[in-house]
Amino acid sequence: MKQILPENISTYGGEVDSLFFTITLFVVLAFAISIAALIIPLFRYRYKEGRKSSRVRGIGMKQMRWVFAGMLVMALCDFYMLYAEHSTWVKMEETLPEQEDFHVVITGRQWNWIFTYPGPDNKLYTADDVIVNRMNSSLHVPAGKNIIIDIKAIDVIHSVFFKNIRLKQDAIPGRTITRWFNVTKPGKYEIACAEICGVLHSKMRSYLVVQEEDEFNRFLSELYAEKQK
Amino acid sequence: MNIAHHEMSFWRRYIFSTDHKVIGFQYLITGLIMAAIGGYLAYVFRYNLAFPAESIPLFGSLGPKEYNAFITSHGAIMIFWVAMPLLLAALGNLLIPTMIGTDDMAFPTLNMLSYWFFFLSAIVLLLSFFVPSGPFDGGWTLYPPLSADAYINTEPDIWKSFMTGGTLIILALALEFVSMLMGGINFLVTTINKRAKGMTLLKMPIVVWFINFAVIDFMFSVGPIIAGAFMLLLDRVAGTGFFDAYRGGDPVLFQHMFWFFGHPEVYVLLFPSLGVIAEVISTFSRKALFGYKFIIKASLIAIVLSVVVWAHHQFIAGIDPRMATFFSIGTILISIPFAGIMLSYIATLWGGNIQLKVPMMWALGFIAIFLVGGLTGLYLGSDTFDIYVHDTSFVVAHFHYTLFPITFFGFFAAFYYWFPKFTGRMYNTVLAKIHFWFTFIFFQGFAFPIFFLGLDGQHRRINDYSAFDSLMSSWHISFRQFATISAIILILSQFIFLFNLLKSLRSGKKSEENPWKANTLEWQTTSPPPHGNFVKYPQVYRDPYDYGNPDMKEDYLPQNKVI
Amino acid sequence: MNRTITVRPGLRDIPQGRLGMWLLIAGELVIFGAAVVSYLLMRIRYPEWGEQAQYTSTALGALNTFVLLTSSFFVVKAHKASLAKDSKNVVRFLSLTLLCGLIFLIVKGIEYSTEISHGFTLRSPGLVDSGQGVASLFWMYYYLMTGLHGLHVLAGMIAIFVVMLQVRKGKYFHRVELAGMYWHMVDLIWIFLFPLLYILK
Numbered sequence: 001m002k003q004i005l006p007e008n009i010s011t012y013g014g015e016v017d018s019l020f021f022t023i024t025l026f027v028v029l030a031f032a033i034s035i036a037a038l039i040i041p042l043f044r045y046r047y048k049e050g051r052k053s054s055r056v057r058g059i060g061m062k063q064m065r066w067v068f069a070g071m072l073v074m075a076l077c078d079f080y081m082l083y084a085e086h087s088t089w090v091k092m093e094e095t096l097p098e099q100e101d102f103h104v105v106i107t108g109r110q111w112n113w114i115f116t117y118p119g120p121d122n123k124l125y126t127a128d129d130v131i132v133n134r135m136n137s138s139l140h141v142p143a144g145k146n147i148i149i150d151i152k153a154i155d156v157i158h159s160v161f162f163k164n165i166r167l168k169q170d171a172i173p174g175r176t177i178t179r180w181f182n183v184t185k186p187g188k189y190e191i192a193c194a195e196i197c198g199v200l201h202s203k204m205r206s207y208l209v210v211q212e213e214d215e216f217n218r219f220l221s222e223l224y225a226e227k228q229k
Numbered sequence: 230m231n232i233a234h235h236e237m238s239f240w241r242r243y244i245f246s247t248d249h250k251v252i253g254f255q256y257l258i259t260g261l262i263m264a265a266i267g268g269y270l271a272y273v274f275r276y277n278l279a280f281p282a283e284s285i286p287l288f289g290s291l292g293p294k295e296y297n298a299f300i301t302s303h304g305a306i307m308i309f310w311v312a313m314p315l316l317l318a319a320l321g322n323l324l325i326p327t328m329i330g331t332d333d334m335a336f337p338t339l340n341m342l343s344y345w346f347f348f349l350s351a352i353v354l355l356l357s358f359f360v361p362s363g364p365f366d367g368g369w370t371l372y373p374p375l376s377a378d379a380y381i382n383t384e385p386d387i388w389k390s391f392m393t394g395g396t397l398i399i400l401a402l403a404l405e406f407v408s409m410l411m412g413g414i415n416f417l418v419t420t421i422n423k424r425a426k427g428m429t430l431l432k433m434p435i436v437v438w439f440i441n442f443a444v445i446d447f448m449f450s451v452g453p454i455i456a457g458a459f460m461l462l463l464d465r466v467a468g469t470g471f472f473d474a475y476r477g478g479d480p481v482l483f484q485h486m487f488w489f490f491g492h493p494e495v496y497v498l499l500f501p502s503l504g505v506i507a508e509v510i511s512t513f514s515r516k517a518l519f520g521y522k523f524i525i526k527a528s529l530i531a532i533v534l535s536v537v538v539w540a541h542h543q544f545i546a547g548i549d550p551r552m553a554t555f556f557s558i559g560t561i562l563i564s565i566p567f568a569g570i571m572l573s574y575i576a577t578l579w580g581g582n583i584q585l586k587v588p589m590m591w592a593l594g595f596i597a598i599f600l601v602g603g604l605t606g607l608y609l610g611s612d613t614f615d616i617y618v619h620d621t622s623f624v625v626a627h628f629h630y631t632l633f634p635i636t637f638f639g640f641f642a643a644f645y646y647w648f649p650k651f652t653g654r655m656y657n658t659v660l661a662k663i664h665f666w667f668t669f670i671f672f673q674g675f676a677f678p679i680f681f682l683g684l685d686g687q688h689r690r691i692n693d694y695s696a697f698d699s700l701m702s703s704w705h706i707s708f709r710q711f712a713t714i715s716a717i718i719l720i721l722s723q724f725i726f727l728f729n730l731l732k733s734l735r736s737g738k739k740s741e742e743n744p745w746k747a748n749t750l751e752w753q754t755t756s757p758p759p760h761g762n763f764v765k766y767p768q769v770y771r772d773p774y775d776y777g778n779p780d781m782k783e784d785y786l787p788q789n790k791v792i
Numbered sequence: 793m794n795r796t797i798t799v800r801p802g803l804r805d806i807p808q809g810r811l812g813m814w815l816l817i818a819g820e821l822v823i824f825g826a827a828v829v830s831y832l833l834m835r836i837r838y839p840e841w842g843e844q845a846q847y848t849s850t851a852l853g854a855l856n857t858f859v860l861l862t863s864s865f866f867v868v869k870a871h872k873a874s875l876a877k878d879s880k881n882v883v884r885f886l887s888l889t890l891l892c893g894l895i896f897l898i899v900k901g902i903e904y905s906t907e908i909s910h911g912f913t914l915r916s917p918g919l920v921d922s923g924q925g926v927a928s929l930f931w932m933y934y935y936l937m938t939g940l941h942g943l944h945v946l947a948g949m950i951a952i953f954v955v956m957l958q959v960r961k962g963k964y965f966h967r968v969e970l971a972g973m974y975w976h977m978v979d980l981i982w983i984f985l986f987p988l989l990y991i992l993k
């Protein structure tokens with residue numbers, strides 16, 4: 001049996017997934033109660049010639065109590081959900097991890113992702129940065145490290161979508177948006193562009209390649225060597 | 230005066246008419262024609278999605294650019310040229326004067342003008358299908374820089390850029406907003422000023438309240454998008470760069486302007502529809518609407534909240550994450566008044582004397598589907614989970630679960646409820662019930678699988694998923710095909726409606742004045758109402774929901790009946 | 793079929809024309825409000841816009857403010873005359889209002905032409921080419937807001953002209969008030985635009 005959500009490989013993705021199950025619990029509960037309340041009267045109070053309906057009009061607390069109870073339950077579910085999700089939001093969007101292990105730039109253009117790795121000096125935005133700009137390229141990152149990504153766009157709005165990380169961020173011309181992730185499982189995963197960006201939007205795909213540290217270092221040195229040539 | 234209008238020419242009477250009923254029908258027919266176009270577009274791109282690379286019957290082959298253009302046009306048409314005219318304009322025109330017991334709108338000429346602006350907007354939009362570059366293909370939300378042609382050309386040729394899909398759709402939207410503003414002002418003034426004697430505000434049927442709420446929400450939210458559309462238009466035709474980041478402009482500013490309107494817009498469509506459902510449920514439960522005043526108060530709260538939650542469409546658009554938290558809270562809070570409204574509707578059923586007639590089936594179907602749509606909004610209102618599902622098919626399924634019942638279930642409930650009133654004829658009930666069940670079942674078949682595709686990370690607005698191996702497994706493909714086939718049957722079953730409509734118009738049996746034994750004023754005149762609606766203007770004595778009064782012989786008591 | 797009531801007055805106390813005009817004004821204000829708010833957001837983001845604002849002529853702007861305020865005075869006078877059904881005076885004061893509107897547009901035209909001769913246009917290619925794209929954005933907003941306002945002045949003038957012709961024939965005196973309300977709104981918007989574009993440097 002397939003899972004509802006795709007495989008999660010990030011440290012914070014599990015929290016998003018459990019949020020999904022919390023919300024689903026509330027949604028199913030609220031739906032079941034409301035649908036039951038909708039269907040039962042259709043049988044209980046089916047039309048009978050000559051019978052007259054009740055005169056209850058929903059005036060005053062006493063008559064409204066079931067409606068208010070329903071709203072209260074809804075409110076409780078709402079507040080619990082807001083409370084439950086907030087720490088994850090802060091972790092994913094509002095803050096960066098204290099220790100930054102690796103920093104890359106992801107730039108959207110029509111129609112591929114450009115990846116900019118720091119050069120041998122290990123600093124971004126210097127002359128020795130290595131830029132990989134072609135269709136179907138891959139973003140290589142080390143496993144188990146805090147990766148900081150600067151997200152940019154050249155022409156139109158794109159949206160970088162790592163579904164296995166549960167992370168998505170629009171790339172907006174004129175802005176640099178910084179996000180982070182930490183992926184634990186080596187492998188090759190898809191990166192999509194989630195914001196419509198023109199004719200070949202559907203072909204705007206890259207791969208996220210998660211590698212163990214030594215393997216990743218080998219990749220980097222190959223990259224530098226290639227640039228030397 | 231009376232004699233004069235009988236001699237009016239065909240043109241004055243049916244084309245450039247100032248009669249609110251004729252104008253209502255004009256909106257209705259235009260809306261239905263546009264719905265047919267929107268449905269056809271949906272068929273074409275859904276077919277392409279399920280069976281890529283195959284030639285589409287009745288169309289041919291669909292390239293990626295056309296695919297984008299079709300989804301864009303489908304979205305824009307369904308919201309602005311189907312839902313708006315059907316729910317707001319047509320219902321408002323037909324119902325407000327008849328339900329408040331008056332002869333016509335406050336400004337009949339303005340009313341006619343508003344229809345013709347709307348008609349022009351539809352023509353301008355359709356024109357974009359015939360310009361060389363084809364209709365606009367950047368998504369109905371018109372996000373720049375894509376919609377501003379990415380500022381490749383800062384010195385555009387004005388005429389050439391006028392004749393592009395992007396410019397035409399912006400112009401068409403602007404015309405439509407002007408039309409709806411004129412119409413809306415008319416509705417409000419009519420309701421405030423022209424109510425029948427004794428019709429106090431709290432004796433108005435809830436649908437009249439709700440259409441006016443929709444208008445108010447529209448009027449106070451549409452300003453930014455009009456300004457934004459104007460700026461975008463200048464960007465396209467005059468080479469300005471309001472949204473060009475390289476000249477200091479801000480693309481996200483447009484998103485704020487768009488969604489400041491875009492979120493309330495959903496309520497603009499929802500409220501008329503909810504109003505219809507309230508009328509239908511009360512009539513066919515033979516019981517007063519539960520919590521009339523409470524419903525009005527709850528909707529006022531929802532309207533106020535609706536203009537402060539817009540950025541929930543932009544959680545991942547690079548807005549300040551701390552700001553997003555507030556928008557998330559506001560969004561989730563909206564569920565509380567709407568839960569109250571829905572529960573009040575359901576409570577109306579309890580203790581009623583329920584007749585499962587055709588309009589009632591549509592109303593109940595509306596509630597069942599809208600519950601799913603509303604509740605799945607929780608996933609998207611939660612900013613954290615929205616990071617993941619934003620721009621995926623989950624969103625597509627969610628808004629079809631809200632907008633489809635709003636637009637079509639609400640409209641069909643209204644249609645089957647008021648058809649005998651405004652045409653004087655009855656439709657075939659069996660066909661109407663078949664129409665309902667087909668629509669209800671195949672809508673689920675179409676939209677429900679899309680939730681799961683979205684949850685699996687299928688991003689939207691993609692004509693061909695073949696670049697993504699993880700989205701090409703056999704279940705993905707079969708879910709997409711299942712959704713498409715359901716959608717096709719859903720579209721085809723609308724022919725039942727069309728057949729029923731045309732047949733009933735020609736040879737439906739004559740309807741009584743008040744076939745449902747309802748209380749509101751429109752039922753207390755002939756079917757169809759005469760020019761001027763009432764032979765004698767009614768005097769209102771009571772609220773519109775006096776059903777099951779134990780002192781009466783009948784189980785209903787019209788608003789204007791003298792005891 | 794005989795209708796017992798052929799002409800049906802508004803039942804409530806508010807004349808419906810005035811009500812409709814209020815609603816129209818409310819709608820218009822939201823449109824301008826959106827433009828003003830986005831201008832302000834940008835203004836805060838780009839302090840260097842102050843430099844560009846130097847080039848707008850405060851003197852001419854002030855003159856135009858004065859002209860519009862005067863015109864509003866005339867509209868009030870016209871309204872008073874319309875209440876007395878004094879069509880001669882209505883026409884006189886409305887013509888004076890129109891004259892003010894015309895002066896406003898001419899002054900605006902003079903401003904535009906000096907600005908354009910300095911190279912400040914909708915696109916300001918000179919600024920963009922010298923790397924001052926942000927500065928060119930100021931001029932886009934300047935033309936957007938004054939242009940939109942100018943169109944409203946024009947629309948108001950057309951409305952006043954039409955009403956004037958009707959009043960001259962002794963008809964529709966109540967429309968003077970409606971046109972006047974609209975004209976006041978046009979005025980009010982300018983009162984907001986003037987400090988934002990001319991004084992704030």
Ligand SMILES: [Cu+2]
Binds near residue numbers: 158159196204
């Ligand atoms: Cu893209």
Ligand SMILES: [Cu+2]
Binds near residue numbers: 538541542
């Ligand atoms: Cu929204």
